[in-house]
Amino acid sequence: MKLFNVSILTSVLAMMAVVKGDAEEAAIASPDSAVVKLTAESFESFIKENPLVLAEFFAPWCGHCKRLGPEFSAAADKLVEKDIKLAQIDCTRERDLCADYGIRGYPTLKVFRGNNSPSDYQGQREQDAIVSYMIKQALPPVSLLEDTADLLDALADLSEPMILQVLPPDSKSSGNETFHLLANRLRDNFRFVSTSNPEYVEKYVKEKSTPTYIVFRPGEKTEDASVLSNKTIDEEGLQSFISVETKPLFGEVTGATFQAYMESKLPLAYFFYEEEAQKAAVADEITKLAKKYRGEINFAGLEAKKYGMHAKNLNMQEKFPLFVIHDLQKDLKYGISQDKDLEFSEIPKFVENFKKGKLEPIVKSEPIPETQEEAVYHLVGYEHDKIVNQKKDVLVEYYAPWCGHCKRLAPTYEELAAIYKNDTAASAKVVIAKIDHTANDVSGVEITGYPTILLYPADGSGPVSYEGQRTLESLASFIQEKGTFGVDGLAIRDATSDGADKPESDTKDSTHDEL
Ligand SMILES: *[C@@H]1O[C@H](CO)[C@@H](O)[C@H](O)[C@H]1NC(C)=O
Ligand SMILES: *[C@@H]1O[C@H](CO)[C@@H](O)[C@H](O)[C@H]1NC(C)=O
Numbered sequence: 001m002k003l004f005n006v007s008i009l010t011s012v013l014a015m016m017a018v019v020k021g022d023a024e025e026a027a028i029a030s031p032d033s034a035v036v037k038l039t040a041e042s043f044e045s046f047i048k049e050n051p052l053v054l055a056e057f058f059a060p061w062c063g064h065c066k067r068l069g070p071e072f073s074a075a076a077d078k079l080v081e082k083d084i085k086l087a088q089i090d091c092t093r094e095r096d097l098c099a100d101y102g103i104r105g106y107p108t109l110k111v112f113r114g115n116n117s118p119s120d121y122q123g124q125r126e127q128d129a130i131v132s133y134m135i136k137q138a139l140p141p142v143s144l145l146e147d148t149a150d151l152l153d154a155l156a157d158l159s160e161p162m163i164l165q166v167l168p169p170d171s172k173s174s175g176n177e178t179f180h181l182l183a184n185r186l187r188d189n190f191r192f193v194s195t196s197n198p199e200y201v202e203k204y205v206k207e208k209s210t211p212t213y214i215v216f217r218p219g220e221k222t223e224d225a226s227v228l229s230n231k232t233i234d235e236e237g238l239q240s241f242i243s244v245e246t247k248p249l250f251g252e253v254t255g256a257t258f259q260a261y262m263e264s265k266l267p268l269a270y271f272f273y274e275e276e277a278q279k280a281a282v283a284d285e286i287t288k289l290a291k292k293y294r295g296e297i298n299f300a301g302l303e304a305k306k307y308g309m310h311a312k313n314l315n316m317q318e319k320f321p322l323f324v325i326h327d328l329q330k331d332l333k334y335g336i337s338q339d340k341d342l343e344f345s346e347i348p349k350f351v352e353n354f355k356k357g358k359l360e361p362i363v364k365s366e367p368i369p370e371t372q373e374e375a376v377y378h379l380v381g382y383e384h385d386k387i388v389n390q391k392k393d394v395l396v397e398y399y400a401p402w403c404g405h406c407k408r409l410a411p412t413y414e415e416l417a418a419i420y421k422n423d424t425a426a427s428a429k430v431v432i433a434k435i436d437h438t439a440n441d442v443s444g445v446e447i448t449g450y451p452t453i454l455l456y457p458a459d460g461s462g463p464v465s466y467e468g469q470r471t472l473e474s475l476a477s478f479i480q481e482k483g484t485f486g487v488d489g490l491a492i493r494d495a496t497s498d499g500a501d502k503p504e505s506d507t508k509d510s511t512h513d514e515l
């Protein structure tokens with residue numbers, strides 16, 4: 001399982017890319033641009049009359065809207081000749097209209113196709129990206145090209161990967177349906193073309209009647225394209241082929257590509273560089289590795305001047321160039337030692353050792369405490385697996401120092417820990433632990449929020465996630481119920497307290513906190 005937070009990383013990358021400012025930015029498009037300003041009165045008819053509209057719902061004061069303004073206007077001007085309209089709706093004036101479309105943040109961009117069910121715009125927010133995104137929206141998801149000249153044309157100057165279906169006229173497979181299905185889903189990222197051109201059938205279809213799929217990548221030779229021919233190919237198989245083969249051999253991690261690398265789930269080998277020359281110097285070597293490990297490891301450069309902070313997420317220092325492999329499935333990170341400058345010649349051997357499982361991951365961890373002072377066991381990354389796998393029922397709270405819910409839980413959690421810790425029999429069976437998840441790596445556990453509380457029963461059947469109320473009684477019952485030993489913490493507490501100074505309940509409910 002994974003525990004890295006894709007959305008956080010993406011927004012860090014996106015934020016870092018947007019640091020440049022511009023004094024002349026305004027959210028509202030200038031009157032002489034092609035952007036159409038819509039109101040509640042004009043909206044419906046405009047959407048009906050125009051087959052393809054990109055609508056921006058915005059507020060004049062919003063910073064992202066100001067940055068988008070000039071880009072949006074420029075894109076509108078460029079799209080005039082394609083008869084694609086760009087429109088703006090000022091949500092500070094048209095509250096009802098914006099509410100009707102469920103607008104919650106600014107700017108929100110939606111694509112309308114002549115009716116009231118828009119789809120979300122998923123491109124980048126700058127003019128060229130808007131233009132190419134919208135031109136593509138105007139095309140059918142799959143282009144049918146039968147002329148050899150048209151096919152050569154399409155291949156001549158690729159700006160994005162192209163997936164070509166060569167469909168023999170007597171094809172009996174369901175590949176064509178699958179291809180159209182995927183084209184609909186992935187049209188924003190790739191170009192989909194289908195042909196039954198006899199020359200192409202002759203050249204690519206090796207097995208009679210079997211549709212063949214070819215991925216052409218921008219900037220690479222046509223002969224290097226990847227070919228798939230499989231009579232029984234299904235949706236999953238074709239999608240995975242597309243996901244793997246559309247990646248450039250030695251690509252680039254940016255705000256725009258990061259998500260696709262994460263989604264491919266393959267280990268990602270990063271080369272962080274400060275100068276283009278450094279990337280050029282390793283390009284041949286890394287391309288060779290990328291060919292060898294195609295479909296097993298992705299290789300990409302990352303511009304350290306823009307995104308260097310990302311090194312920390314990978315447990316590396318911001319010292320460049322650097323080479324690090326992130327195993328996304330296990331969330332483990334393997335980097336070439338930064339004790340001395342990176343020698344490019346070390347990279348192939350390092351990758352080979354990674355494949356063979358011979359490398360030790362770089363674990364981020366606090367040092368192991370020399371003594372455990374408190375009832376709650378202070379757990380760290382180095383010890384995590386050992387402690388949760390001992391033959392005891394181990395409850396672990398994964399927390400972040402800044403998390404308010406975690407701070408509120410702390411006194412209850414300490415009290416809970418003391419119950420078992422103070423009792424000789426119970427302390428041999430139950431451990432209550434906490435770990436600062438921002439300072440310690442833990443592998444194989446999915447943490448999506450703080451605090452996350454998991455019980456690792458002694459019999460190794462866990463972990464079991466705790467979803468109940470964060471009260472002492474509820475936590476203790478959970479340990480009794482789900483733990484292997486069924487230790488009854490509440491009974492121990494009641495037996496040891498003399499009853500005089502602890503009437504009824506010693507869990508404070510929230511109303512008492514205020515007194
Ligand atoms: C391929 O599938 C599409 C979409 O379902 C369909 O329109 C087209 O006619 C099919 N082509 C062939 C040759 O079956
Ligand atoms: C063909 O595709 C099917 C379904 O995706 C897959 O199970 C099978 O392994 C593939 N065959 C080959 C030879 O790749």
Ligand SMILES: *[C@@H]1O[C@H](CO)[C@@H](O)[C@H](O)[C@H]1NC(C)=O
Pocket residue numbers: 415418419422496
């Ligand atoms: C645990 O034991 C210590 C010392 O024996 C005592 O001060 C403390 O009150 C006990 N805590 C609980 C919850 O019983």
